[in-house]
Amino acid sequence: MFNATPVLTPATPQAVRPVAMAPVARKAPAALPSTIDLQVDEGITQALALLHNTVHITRRVLHKGDRIYQVGERFVNLHVVNVGFIKTVNLAADGRDQVVGLHFKGDWLGFDGIARGQYGCDAVAMDTTEVWSMRYDSLLAACQEHPALVGVLHTAMSREISRDRDCLMSLCTLPADARVAEFLRYWAESLAQRGLRTDQITLRMTRAEIGNYLGMTLETVSRALSKLAKAGVIAFTDKARRDITIADLAVLQGFVRRNVAAQGKVRLQ
Amino acid sequence: MFNATPVLTPATPQAVRPVAMAPVARKAPAALPSTIDLQVDEGITQALALLHNTVHITRRVLHKGDRIYQVGERFVNLHVVNVGFIKTVNLAADGRDQVVGLHFKGDWLGFDGIARGQYGCDAVAMDTTEVWSMRYDSLLAACQEHPALVGVLHTAMSREISRDRDCLMSLCTLPADARVAEFLRYWAESLAQRGLRTDQITLRMTRAEIGNYLGMTLETVSRALSKLAKAGVIAFTDKARRDITIADLAVLQGFVRRNVAAQGKVRLQ
DNA sequence: CGTGATTTTGAAGCATTTCAACTCTGGTGG
DNA sequence: CCACCAGAGTTGAAATGCTTCAAAATCACG
Numbered sequence: 001m002f003n004a005t006p007v008l009t010p011a012t013p014q015a016v017r018p019v020a021m022a023p024v025a026r027k028a029p030a031a032l033p034s035t036i037d038l039q040v041d042e043g044i045t046q047a048l049a050l051l052h053n054t055v056h057i058t059r060r061v062l063h064k065g066d067r068i069y070q071v072g073e074r075f076v077n078l079h080v081v082n083v084g085f086i087k088t089v090n091l092a093a094d095g096r097d098q099v100v101g102l103h104f105k106g107d108w109l110g111f112d113g114i115a116r117g118q119y120g121c122d123a124v125a126m127d128t129t130e131v132w133s134m135r136y137d138s139l140l141a142a143c144q145e146h147p148a149l150v151g152v153l154h155t156a157m158s159r160e161i162s163r164d165r166d167c168l169m170s171l172c173t174l175p176a177d178a179r180v181a182e183f184l185r186y187w188a189e190s191l192a193q194r195g196l197r198t199d200q201i202t203l204r205m206t207r208a209e210i211g212n213y214l215g216m217t218l219e220t221v222s223r224a225l226s227k228l229a230k231a232g233v234i235a236f237t238d239k240a241r242r243d244i245t246i247a248d249l250a251v252l253q254g255f256v257r258r259n260v261a262a263q264g265k266v267r268l269q
Numbered sequence: 270m271f272n273a274t275p276v277l278t279p280a281t282p283q284a285v286r287p288v289a290m291a292p293v294a295r296k297a298p299a300a301l302p303s304t305i306d307l308q309v310d311e312g313i314t315q316a317l318a319l320l321h322n323t324v325h326i327t328r329r330v331l332h333k334g335d336r337i338y339q340v341g342e343r344f345v346n347l348h349v350v351n352v353g354f355i356k357t358v359n360l361a362a363d364g365r366d367q368v369v370g371l372h373f374k375g376d377w378l379g380f381d382g383i384a385r386g387q388y389g390c391d392a393v394a395m396d397t398t399e400v401w402s403m404r405y406d407s408l409l410a411a412c413q414e415h416p417a418l419v420g421v422l423h424t425a426m427s428r429e430i431s432r433d434r435d436c437l438m439s440l441c442t443l444p445a446d447a448r449v450a451e452f453l454r455y456w457a458e459s460l461a462q463r464g465l466r467t468d469q470i471t472l473r474m475t476r477a478e479i480g481n482y483l484g485m486t487l488e489t490v491s492r493a494l495s496k497l498a499k500a501g502v503i504a505f506t507d508k509a510r511r512d513i514t515i516a517d518l519a520v521l522q523g524f525v526r527r528n529v530a531a532q533g534k535v536r537l538q
Numbered sequence: 539c540g541t542g543a544t545t546t547t548g549a550a551g552c553a554t555t556t557c558a559a560c561t562c563t564g565g566t567g568g
Numbered sequence: 569c570c571a572c573c574a575g576a577g578t579t580g581a582a583a584t585g586c587t588t589c590a591a592a593a594t595c596a597c598g
Binding site: 492 | 553554555556562563564
């Protein structure tokens with residue numbers, strides 16, 4: 001049933017892609033998760049269920065600002081987000097600190113601790129959050145008996161590696177406006193994949209945090225958002241300007257495409 | 270002898286590593302790997318030996334420009350670099366392409382393929398290179414019998430995740446000059462950890478490639494290198510300006526420290 | 539109903555890109 | 569052997585995108 005490759009992937013490119021346009025009717029299509037997104041959600045649910053049935057898990061509820069773990073702390077546990085939003089923050093010896101990752105339901109935390117035996121960053125709850133924690137050694141033991149667990153674990157690590165590379169690519173090839181648009185697109189996509197609606201998303205970060213994550217100043221983030229709103233790609237729905245309406249994800253993606261930096265277009269070699 | 274130029278050694282991992290510390294004498298200390306670095310080298314050697322003894326491995330020799338795998342190709346194998354230098358290149362649908370990783374002896378390739386069942390990037394040899402390839406499924410099978418293998422595998426994935434975060438941080442918090450310095454520092458450190466000398470390193474990338482990797486133009490890379498040379502932090506040793514002498518790694522690190530961008534210094538929250 | 543935090547917006551300054559010209563190197567063929 | 573050429577690197581000057589600095593508006597919280 002559950003093994004390395006399949007489950008979470010469409011992986012059957014020849015399968016007929018369901019068109020699934022007709023019955024939707026009233027609602028804006030972009031707001032509803034696509035078929036693929038729903039499959040991802042299904043995969044997350046299955047993975048969490050499998051974990052729940054095979055490994056001893058400790059549930060923890062955290063509030064905004066609470067830390068699941070801190071840099072330097074001895075690595076013992078891995079964690080999975082069940083509810084809420086979590087950011088990982090790297091802080092270097094020289095005082096730099098940097099948001100290096102955002103984590104949603106089903107995402108794992110703490111992989112960076114395996115190699116060195118201690119966590120390499122802080123994991124901070126961005127609002128009320130439920131995290132499942134398990135001992136790494138007992139997870140490994142469980143993997144011996146339930147090979148499907150290995151698939152879940154490796155898939156999660158693999159996905160994180162891919163995700164980090166996409167981030168790197170955005171940082172290197174997109175100008176500020178497009179980077180902000182891409183950030184929103186990714187956030188919305190993540191929600192869609194978890195069965196949540198994406199036409200109305202609530203940012204749980206200040207402009208300063210977003211800027212830190214995207215490698216720009218808070219003013220630039222603010223200007224980019226204003227520009228996106230003026231262009232009709234997004235709209236603000238509350239006074240605090242934390243809630244954002246995305247009429248159509250495809251439009252947002254189109255904005256990113258059109259704004260690929262020139263330097264990114266040059267083919268190497 | 271210690272030599273950066275990769276002679277294709279006949280890979281006898283269980284061979285006794287000659288310590289070769291005392292008799293060197295004459296050379297500047299910074300050029301020699303530290304104790305910690307030697308431990309890392311030891312770890313790499315042990316990991317390769319373990320792999321060699323427990324998994325069916327296919328050796329492949331590649332030349333500059335050859336691809337170990339390409340984006341979209343079905344994921345079957347994982348790979349480990351035994352000799353040489355390899356870059357991974359992400360190419361997006363919209364034409365952006367981007368160097369997202371550099372890989373040295375002992376580094377793994379292909380983790381990004383696990384989740385989706387196909388590779389997410391290209392892996393390209395930067396010069397003559399020997400790669401060990403193994404089927405992922407047979408590696409998993411071998412892990413059942415040799416639990417130490419799981420440790421090696423997870424450590425490698427964990428290290429890659431940490432490394433990617435460090436890259437992200439450099440991109441976000443360092444100005445161009447310091448980013449180039451940090452790039453050199455990392456390259457030298459990687460050599461040191463593999464028992465190679467670091468006072469004289471040969472870049473296997475054009476300025477354009479370095480710039481692409483670091484998110485800047487080739488002109489900016491060139492200017493940064495010139496500036497570092499003028500400041501005495503590095504020196505060019507050949508006419509083509511590909512060979513670089515690093516008098517003291519600590520000085521290079523100091524340069525990075527002093528050039529942390531202002532935005533990085535602001536503490537979040 | 540203040541007070542501090544967050545956000546927006548403008549204007550000036552600066553780092554990096556862009557454009558352009560030039561040098562240098564290494565390889566190829568007459 | 570040398571002329572020639574393409575590729576790689578350097579360097580300058582102008583253009584530009586982002587940051588910095590500053591001020592005002594708005595929101596959240598006790």
